[in-house]
Amino acid sequence: MIILLTGAAGFIGFHAARRLLSEGHKVIGVDSLNDYYDVSLKQARLSELKTYKAFEFHQVDISDHEALDAAVKGKGITQILHLAAQAGVRYSLDNPRAYVQANVMGHLNILEFARHSGTVEHLTYASSSSVYGDREDGPFVETDKVRSPASLYAATKIGGEMLAESYQRLYGISQTGLRFFTVYGPWGRPDMAYYIFTNKIMKGEAITLFAPDEMRRDFTYVDDIVDVLPKILASPPKSGHEIYNLGNSKPNTLMQLVEAVEGACGKKAEKIILGKQKGDVSNTFANVSAAERDFGFSPKTDLSEGIARFVGWYNGESLS
Numbered sequence: 130m131i132i133l134l135t136g137a138a139g140f141i142g143f144h145a146a147r148r149l150l151s152e153g154h155k156v157i158g159v160d161s162l163n164d165y166y167d168v169s170l171k172q173a174r175l176s177e178l179k180t181y182k183a184f185e186f187h188q189v190d191i192s193d194h195e196a197l198d199a200a201v202k203g204k205g206i207t208q209i210l211h212l213a214a215q216a217g218v219r220y221s222l223d224n225p226r227a228y229v230q231a232n233v234m235g236h237l238n239i240l241e242f243a244r245h246s247g248t249v250e251h252l253t254y255a256s257s258s259s260v261y262g263d264r265e266d267g268p269f270v271e272t273d274k275v276r277s278p279a280s281l282y283a284a285t286k287i288g289g290e291m292l293a294e295s296y297q298r299l300y301g302i303s304q305t306g307l308r309f310f311t312v313y314g315p316w317g318r319p320d321m322a323y324y325i326f327t328n329k330i331m332k333g334e335a336i337t338l339f340a341p342d343e344m345r346r347d348f349t350y351v352d353d354i355v356d357v358l359p360k361i362l363a364s365p366p367k368s369g370h371e372i373y374n375l376g377n378s379k380p381n382t383l384m385q386l387v388e389a390v391e392g393a394c395g396k397k398a399e400k401i402i403l404g405k406q407k408g409d410v411s412n413t414f415a416n417v418s419a420a421e422r423d424f425g426f427s428p429k430t431d432l433s434e435g436i437a438r439f440v441g442w443y444n445g446e447s448l449s
């Protein structure tokens with residue numbers, strides 16, 4: 130496969146690129162290297178990827194369609210893995226335009242590229258568990274209604290799914306949407322709770338927890354996702370457009386996350402407990418039977434094991 134991978138310097142993009150390259154595919158990575166979090170981490174991920182001969186990189190903002198086309202047009206791209214996005218829920222309260230720019234305009238430009246390329250067989254794109262809104266129940270099924278986004282981030286991800294559906298109907302572009310559930314692991318995102326807690330606990334600083342016994346997340350280890358990505362990319366859906374949950378299907382409370390980080394760091398945290406924050410949802414819980422049926426998706430990594438691997442990487446151990 131010749132794969133256009135957007136968000137290649139990002140957390141999931143980096144892991145996906147490594148897996149696809151190690152399986153012998155060509156990966157053309159694009160990323161704007163924005164400064165939402167430490168750019169040196171994005172650069173470090175890219176340095177690893179550049180050790181593969183079949184990796185090519187272009188620093189491009191996908192919301193600029195001319196720059197995108199100039200970088201990747203005419204390269205015989207057969208598959209797209211579209212992961213570039215403005216992520217995070219809380220940042221959207223202060224920076225709403227960044228979300229529409231990257232997640233709506235950027236997504237449209239990827240669809241337009243696919244439409245006019247003449248070579249793209251399948252476009253796989255990242256959606257999010259946040260599309261399910263603030264629900265106490267679960268597990269969430271792909272056919273559930275998704276009409277109550279609790280944040281602008283969630284609204285743009287629902288928007289992305291709708292753009293995808295319209296382009297499939299209008300132009301027959303085969304697509305698969307992946308609703309990721311709180312993905313974590315080595316090389317992870319410094320804006321996410323597990324990374325922030327590790328940083329603070331290692332420095333002996335207090336951690337702030339928002340409704341830690343009420344909050345539950347379906348924490349999903351990155352390798353469990355990456356394991357099925359090559360198969361998903363190679364399988365354009367017969368229906369034209371399918372959406373899958375990719376989650377661990379075993380939610381843990383925020384307090385259990387703290388305990389896993391404390392265990393891996395070998396230190397207890399001083400905790401400041403506050404109420405729930407605006408935009409946050411209380412619970413995420415994936416039903417993954419569709420991904421299991423179609424791709425053999427079967428997450429194997431429990432939270433304490435995955436967090437121990439993350440903390441190992443954080444401490445400079447030479448695991449991936």
Ligand SMILES: NC(=O)c1ccc[n+]([C@@H]2O[C@H](COP(=O)([O-])OP(=O)(O)OC[C@H]3O[C@@H](n4cnc5c(N)ncnc54)[C@H](O)[C@@H]3O)[C@@H](O)[C@H]2O)c1
Binds near residue numbers: 142162163191212235
């Ligand atoms: N990590 C999770 O828990 C999670 C959960 C649900 C959904 N997702 C989705 O998965 C995808 C990957 O997330 P991630 O955790 O790797 O995030 P990330 O922030 O590490 O990666 C996203 C990458 O996209 C790049 N980017 C942002 N705007 C861009 C633009 N306009 N043009 C080009 N590049 C741009 C960023 O520089 C970044 O490197 C995103 O679409 C995200 O919304 C992630």
